[in-house]
Amino acid sequence: MVWGIIGAMQSEVALLLSHMSEKKEETVSGLTYHSGKLQGKDVVVCCSEIGKVNAAMCAQTMVLKYGVGCLINTGVAGCTCPDLTVLDLVLSRDLVFHDYSWELMEKYHPHTSSLPGDPALIELAEKALVKMGERNFKHKLGRIATGDIFVEEEALRNSIIERTHPDCVEMEGASIALVAYSNGLPCLVIRCMSDNANGDAGMSFDTFQGIAADNSAKLLLTMLELA
Numbered sequence: 001m002v003w004g005i006i007g008a009m010q011s012e013v014a015l016l017l018s019h020m021s022e023k024k025e026e027t028v029s030g031l032t033y034h035s036g037k038l039q040g041k042d043v044v045v046c047c048s049e050i051g052k053v054n055a056a057m058c059a060q061t062m063v064l065k066y067g068v069g070c071l072i073n074t075g076v077a078g079c080t081c082p083d084l085t086v087l088d089l090v091l092s093r094d095l096v097f098h099d100y101s102w103e104l105m106e107k108y109h110p111h112t113s114s115l116p117g118d119p120a121l122i123e124l125a126e127k128a129l130v131k132m133g134e135r136n137f138k139h140k141l142g143r144i145a146t147g148d149i150f151v152e153e154e155a156l157r158n159s160i161i162e163r164t165h166p167d168c169v170e171m172e173g174a175s176i177a178l179v180a181y182s183n184g185l186p187c188l189v190i191r192c193m194s195d196n197a198n199g200d201a202g203m204s205f206d207t208f209q210g211i212a213a214d215n216s217a218k219l220l221l222t223m224l225e226l227a
Contacts, residue, residue: 003043003227004068005220006058008050008172011210012075015217016045028061035066039224044068048172051148052097055172059179070121071180073189074220076205076212077168078151078197080161081142085193086208089139089215090167091125092117092189095174098160099147115177117141118186121223125188128222137192137215142167144189146174150205151197169197192216 007013016038017023023036031054034045044066048058055073062068079085095115097105102113122141129139145166151157160169173189180187192212195204 001042001069002067003038003041003224004059004062004066004071005043005045006048006055006062006071006073006172006176007075007213008048008055009075009209009213010047012213012216013045013047015214016074016220019221020045028065029057031058031061033061033066039221041224041227043224050171052146052172052175056175056179059176063179063183063185068185070118070186071176072121072187072220073173073176074216075170075172075191076194076209076216077144077170077191078195079168079193080145080157080197081167084138084140084167086195086204087137087212087215088193089137089219090142090144090191090193091122091139092144092173092177092191093122093141095144095146095177095189096164096166097147097174098145098164098166098169099149110178110181112181115174115181115187117177117188121186121188124223124226125190125219128219128226131226132219132222140167144173144191145169146171154198157197168193190216190219
């Protein structure tokens with residue numbers, strides 16, 4: 001199986017690319033896809049750039065051109081739940097959009113407003129967390145809400161929480177999960193908290209996003225080791 005791995009920013013894929021062997025690069029529709037091996041597994045890694053459209057385009061290219069057997073989205077997010085904080089981690093129990101009508105999603109394709117994380121990939125991630133041993137973050141299985149905005153205003157944060165009840169917010173995960181769902185592929189989104197999606201989000205993101213991105217990537221490397 002080829003693992004399709006997507007990060008929205010270079011910092012979210014940098015650690016993975018540094019560990020790849022037999023690496024080949026190809027540019028498709030403006031994005032660079034890195035094929036090779038990670039922990040002995042066949043992978044394709046791409047920085048999709050930010051936002052829902054870029055993420056979906058990247059994911060579908062991985063499916064159609066590279067024949068991936070699963071999609072993993074690794075990276076950072078803003079925390080919206082009281083039991084986690086910066087540098088803690090969320091595994092996608094499910095994913096939703098916070099800026100698109102759930103009624104329309106249920107009426108038209110994909111005919112669901114909640115996109116599930118894959119149970120087998122969740123189990124593998126939890127085993128990898130155990131193998132990692134002592135670490136500087138907590139984790140939970142939770143809901144991830146996606147939208148085309150960096151959330152840093154309290155009013156918007158509160159509105160998203162009231163409407164969608166997420167554990168974190170970000171800008172790509174549900175789009176990748178929708179592509180996986182549409183193609184019958186397992187998917188998992190891994191998100192480490194870079195900020196609390198509030199008035200301090202910009203400063204916190206600048207300070208912690210590199211560490212948070214590496215935390216997500218280290219978990220994924222351990223998953224590949226165990227797979």
